[in-house]
Amino acid sequence: RLFAAKTSRPPPRASHTVTEATRRSNASVMQREFFRTLVYTDLFFLYADSTHGHNHLWWPEWSAPLGRALTPFAVPEPGKLARRDFAGGTVLWLPSDAKDGVTVKLVAPQYRFGKTESLREITVQPGTGALLIKEAGR
DSSP states (O other): OOOOOOOSSOOOOOOOOOOHHHHHHHHHHHHHHHHHHHHHOSOOOOOOOOSSSOOOOOOGGGGOOOOSBSSOOOOOOTTOOEEEEETTEEEEEEOTTOSSOEEEEEEEEEEETTOOOOEEEEEEOTTEEEEEEEOTTO
């Protein structure tokens, strides 16, 4: 027969808390997959922050006021910039196998989501992307 040992302490519990440090370390991974999902598919996106109990934080980017897609999703091509325009902004993705960054001239001023600087052009480096929001009234 097996008997459980009696102790005055409860058994240790695994922490299911996603810390701010973990969130920051996952931000670039989440953004990469989010941008790629937006430019290459019409699919829903969910990023699981850990394998401990299905912790799903709400990332601010998910609330970006993009609206409906105005252009079809891009077909992935090695080293080629992918762009998708939406009613409320633009999403860019440059695969990591691109040789150099790409500068994109914008038709109307936009700003990076979460920033306030108005942009007329933006340079995207290999393995990165941008979530751009149209200025109000444009």
